[in-house]
Amino acid sequence: MNGLRRHFNGRTAVIAAPFLFLLAFFLLPFLIVGKISVSEMETVAFKDVLIVVDGAVQLTLKYANYVFLAEDPLYLETYLSSIQYAAATTVLCLAIGYPFAYFMARAKPTVQPALLMLVMLPFWTSFLLRVYAWRGLLTEGGWAHSVITGLGLDHGLAALGLIAAPGQLIHTPFSLVLGMTYNYLPFMILPLYANLAKMDLRLLEAAADLGATPWVAFWTVTVPLSKAGIIAGSMLVFIPCIGEFVIPELLGGPETLMIGRVLWDEFFSNNDWPMASTVAVMMVLLIIVPLAIFNKYQAEAQERTR
Amino acid sequence: MPPTTPNPAFLQIQDVVKDFGATRAVNNVSVDIAQGEIFALLGSSGCGKSTLLRMLAGFETPTAGRILLGGRDLATLPAHERPMNMMFQSYALFPHLTVFENIAFGLKREGMARDRIAAQVEAMLKLVQLSAFAQRKPHQLSGGQQQRVALARSLAKQPQLLLLDEPLGALDKKLREQTQIELVNIVESVGVTCVMVTHDQEEAMTMASRVAVMSEGRFLQVGAPAEIYETPATRFVADFIGNVNLMDGTLDVDEPDHCVIGCDDCKHYVGHGITGTAGMAVTVAVRPEKITLTRAEPAGEFNRVPGTIKELSYFGSFTVFHLQLASGARLKVSQANTQRHNDDRLTWGDTAWASWSDSAQIVLTQ
Numbered sequence: 223m224n225g226l227r228r229h230f231n232g233r234t235a236v237i238a239a240p241f242l243f244l245l246a247f248f249l250l251p252f253l254i255v256g257k258i259s260v261s262e263m264e265t266v267a268f269k270d271v272l273i274v275v276d277g278a279v280q281l282t283l284k285y286a287n288y289v290f291l292a293e294d295p296l297y298l299e300t301y302l303s304s305i306q307y308a309a310a311t312t313v314l315c316l317a318i319g320y321p322f323a324y325f326m327a328r329a330k331p332t333v334q335p336a337l338l339m340l341v342m343l344p345f346w347t348s349f350l351l352r353v354y355a356w357r358g359l360l361t362e363g364g365w366a367h368s369v370i371t372g373l374g375l376d377h378g379l380a381a382l383g384l385i386a387a388p389g390q391l392i393h394t395p396f397s398l399v400l401g402m403t404y405n406y407l408p409f410m411i412l413p414l415y416a417n418l419a420k421m422d423l424r425l426l427e428a429a430a431d432l433g434a435t436p437w438v439a440f441w442t443v444t445v446p447l448s449k450a451g452i453i454a455g456s457m458l459v460f461i462p463c464i465g466e467f468v469i470p471e472l473l474g475g476p477e478t479l480m481i482g483r484v485l486w487d488e489f490f491s492n493n494d495w496p497m498a499s500t501v502a503v504m505m506v507l508l509i510i511v512p513l514a515i516f517n518k519y520q521a522e523a524q525e526r527t528r
Numbered sequence: 529m530p531p532t533t534p535n536p537a538f539l540q541i542q543d544v545v546k547d548f549g550a551t552r553a554v555n556n557v558s559v560d561i562a563q564g565e566i567f568a569l570l571g572s573s574g575c576g577k578s579t580l581l582r583m584l585a586g587f588e589t590p591t592a593g594r595i596l597l598g599g600r601d602l603a604t605l606p607a608h609e610r611p612m613n614m615m616f617q618s619y620a621l622f623p624h625l626t627v628f629e630n631i632a633f634g635l636k637r638e639g640m641a642r643d644r645i646a647a648q649v650e651a652m653l654k655l656v657q658l659s660a661f662a663q664r665k666p667h668q669l670s671g672g673q674q675q676r677v678a679l680a681r682s683l684a685k686q687p688q689l690l691l692l693d694e695p696l697g698a699l700d701k702k703l704r705e706q707t708q709i710e711l712v713n714i715v716e717s718v719g720v721t722c723v724m725v726t727h728d729q730e731e732a733m734t735m736a737s738r739v740a741v742m743s744e745g746r747f748l749q750v751g752a753p754a755e756i757y758e759t760p761a762t763r764f765v766a767d768f769i770g771n772v773n774l775m776d777g778t779l780d781v782d783e784p785d786h787c788v789i790g791c792d793d794c795k796h797y798v799g800h801g802i803t804g805t806a807g808m809a810v811t812v813a814v815r816p817e818k819i820t821l822t823r824a825e826p827a828g829e830f831n832r833v834p835g836t837i838k839e840l841s842y843f844g845s846f847t848v849f850h851l852q853l854a855s856g857a858r859l860k861v862s863q864a865n866t867q868r869h870n871d872d873r874l875t876w877g878d879t880a881w882a883s884w885s886d887s888a889q890i891v892l893t894q
Contacts, residue, residue, distance in 0.1 A: 431612075
């Protein structure tokens with residue numbers, strides 16, 4: 223009886239710990255942010271949302287910020303371009319990460335840990351340093367700049383509208399997406415690798431036996447079976463990319479609108495906390511929708527493997 | 529030993545060798561398989577049977593030797609171009625596709641028209657009696673149903689050769705026995721030549737028209753199931769297939785029409801001559817069911833031995849007695865339980881005489 227109770231309590235504690243953590247450090251702050259977004263600002267303090275006037279509780283919600291957010295095209299444009307850059311980054315990460323993860327998963331078991339280590343190696347240096355390094359590489363005189371301009375690739379990029387003019391690589395959509403792809407690539411590779419490594423290779427033999435060339439077998443068996451990995455990797459790249467602030471700040475330019483920078487501006491340049499909170503709330507909602515879809519997918523995948 | 533087959537050889541395996549690094553998985557194997565045959569590769573795990581099957585399918589390349597199908601050398605054909613299909617061990621059904629799509633997979637690769645694919649898949653589903661399950665995913669099926677989907681998938685392309693890798697290994701005993709017959713019926717109704725791999729001798733014996741007993745990459749004996757059982761060529765095969773009593777002895781008399789072999793506990797009179805010289809060491813093998821157990825002493829001086837019943841295993845339809853002989857050796861005797869009640873039933877501790885006919889023994893010289 224005593225042992226049973228201890229077992230039960232231990233299990234509850236293990237489950238409760240992360241929940242409490244999220245409650246205290248995500249849900250409550252988010253509610254506070256939500257509250258600020260509908261509060262009126264009086265010089266340095268916020269008016270309380272709930273006040274008691276003449277013995278009656280009075281609820282004051284100021285939704286003007288949300289209206290403003292919907293009316294000012296800047297915000298909508300910024301949200302859309304954030305999604306665009308995040309989507310472009312996700313597609314690039316997938317295009318680069320999938321073959322990488324695939325060959326890593328099919329490499330000799332003895333080399334796999336080393337390859338895995340190489341993928342995670344960048345995490346050993348500061349994120350900020352790595353982004354800064356790209357500034358050095360992409361400005362005139364940097365290695366990457368020399369190679370790209372030397373090969374004349376900058377003319378192609380300019381023609382595609384990814385850079386303002388040949389020779390100008392930094393502070394462009396190109397440098398922004400390059401920086402984000404570089405930074406988020408491991409988040410794409412790791413779930414894909416985990417998924418591809420556990421794939422039953424006899425299924426590929428079965429496909430070959432039934433007349434599928436390796437190429438056809440890849441598209442009809444490997445890719446559909448790695449769907450869960452593709453979704454997990456894409457979510458891990460896409461979601462943080464939408465709200466990314468540091469990379470757009472350091473590598474982006476004036477025309478690369480990202481919601482993270484707008485948020486920063488509202489908070490620290492305009493000192494308009496309610497507006498900043500409104501932007502933040504909308505951003506979270508924007509992220510929760512794809513996450514909900516992802517969770518639904520995962521639940522279904524779990525159902526399938528059962 | 530290349531066996532002679534009445535029909536012209538359809539599948540020819542010629543001097544095939546497969547090395548994995550320093551280990552020789554398949555060692556100089558040759559056999560001709562006729563059209564319509566169900567040929568079983570029987571052996572314990574690691575004997576090279578699966579490697580041989582994988583070479584047929586094209587998943588492994590022989591180190592040496594040739595494999596011909598209908599006279600055509602398969603060496604240059606990759607797996608996906610070979611006119612044969614395989615039913616994989618634990619089936620390897622595509623988990624993301626429905627039963628219908630699994631069976632249609634191979635047909636789609638041929639670029640067959642959609643309506644013809646549907647018709648062929650329907651026919652296959654009917655063949656394995658799974659028409660109602662077309663839209664299920666593999667994980668929604670029982671083991672036996674998955675097995676039938678795998679069979680349907682491997683037959684859908686009407687292959688010239690069907691390869692079965694431990695086809696019933698994933699099923700439990702009762703279901704396996706039912707399915708063995710069902711599988712043979714389906715394979716025979718389609719008329720496809722079939723090579724199967726199994727470690728289960730009952731499976732090989734009931735399903736195959738011919739069996740190759742494999743050990744350490746070699747064929748020890750190739751023959752019909754009854755041939756392998758009743759006339760094993762070597763001590764290993766006799767011991768591997770079924771139950772057997774092995775008695776070491778010396779060839780005393782060797783005449784064209786009979787021979788006499790002296791063993792520790794008894795003298796064998798064998799009703800045929802063997803190729804050997806008097807005085808050579810031989811092994812006499814007698815199957816337990818070929819021995820009779822009586823209380824009364826049988827007549828004559830040959831083919832009989834007294835002993836004490838030390839163990840007794842009742843199987844329902846028959847009972848296996850373990851007889852302790854004078855030398856300390858044990859003799860297994862299996863007696864059919866033909867009567868429901870027997871007051872004079874032999875039991876533990878009883879002394880009894882075991883005897884057998886002069887055609888019951890197998891004389892092994894190797």
